[in-house]
Amino acid sequence: MEIKLATLQDIPALQELFRIGRQRQRQNGITQWAEGYPSEELIREDIEREAAYICLTDEGELVGAISVFTAPDPTYFEIEGEWLDDEPYASVHRIVTNGQAKGLGQYLLKWVQGQYDNIRIDTHKENEPMKYVLTKLGFEYCGVIYLENNDARNAYHYVATR
Numbered sequence: 001m002e003i004k005l006a007t008l009q010d011i012p013a014l015q016e017l018f019r020i021g022r023q024r025q026r027q028n029g030i031t032q033w034a035e036g037y038p039s040e041e042l043i044r045e046d047i048e049r050e051a052a053y054i055c056l057t058d059e060g061e062l063v064g065a066i067s068v069f070t071a072p073d074p075t076y077f078e079i080e081g082e083w084l085d086d087e088p089y090a091s092v093h094r095i096v097t098n099g100q101a102k103g104l105g106q107y108l109l110k111w112v113q114g115q116y117d118n119i120r121i122d123t124h125k126e127n128e129p130m131k132y133v134l135t136k137l138g139f140e141y142c143g144v145i146y147l148e149n150n151d152a153r154n155a156y157h158y159v160a161t162r
Contacts (some may be wrong), residue, residue: 001055001056001057001058001107002055002056002058003053003054003055003056003108003111004054004056005047005048005050005052005053005054006046006047006053006054006065008044008047010047010052010054010062011040011043011044011047012067013054014043014052014054014062015040015064017062017063017065017096017097017098018037018065018096019044019095020096020098020099020155021096021097021098022035022037024099025033025127028129029126030124030126030127037112038094046067046094049071051067051068051069051110052065052066052094053065053066053067053068054066055097055104055107055108056153057101057113062098063096063097063098063100063101063104064095064097064098064101064104064105064107064108064140065094065096066094066095066096066108066109066111066112067092067093067094067095067099068090068091068092068112068115068116069090069091069093070088070090070116072088072089073091073120075122075145075147075148075153076091076120076122076145076155078145078146078153079142079143079144079145080081080089080143080144080145081141081142081143081144081155082142082143083120083142083155083157084140084142084157084159085118085157085159086117087118087159089116089118089120089157090112090115090116090118090120090122091119091120092109092113092119092120092121092150093121095108095109095130105129105130105133106133106136106137109133109134109137110137113137113158113160116130117159117160117161118157118158118159118160119139119157119158120155120156120157120158121134121139121155121156121157121158122145122153122154122155122156123154123156124153124154125152125153125154128148131154131156134156134158137158138158139156139158140145140156140157140158140159141154141155141156142155142156142157143155
């Protein structure tokens with residue numbers, strides 16, 4: 001497996017990957033991502049900010065993606081609860097796999113843990129598979145944050161030195 005920065009040429013493959021991800025969420029009763037999310041514009045913005053990463057098999061097939069940001073995330077400014085610390089952090093968004101390789105979501109998150117010691121992430125309250133993986137990888141539940149549209153999300157934090 002190889003993880004590398006996504007390019008604008010990856011947009012069609014990423015759109016298909018997210019379509020599969022939305023479909024898999026629906027099959028599991030999760031309503032986290034609305035139809036059409038993320039938009040082509042949002043995918044493009046992630047790529048232009050050098051935040052979008054793709055995961056490729058040894059054969060070059062795109063099987064997963066993750067966006068990682070190092071600027072403070074405005075949706076994390078307020079939390080019903082408490083973050084583990086106030087140190088600079090990376091935030092993870094839009095993690096998706098095609099569902100073909102077991103453990104790929106963990107692989108992507110472990111990769112981020114290898115790059116950053118302080119990581120924040122949020123997920124839908126119904127997303128039990130993601131909540132399980134986060135806890136397994138040492139992320140701690142910190143409370144609830146609200147997106148721009150006022151949707152609540154469970155917030156998790158990982159600090160390597162804890």
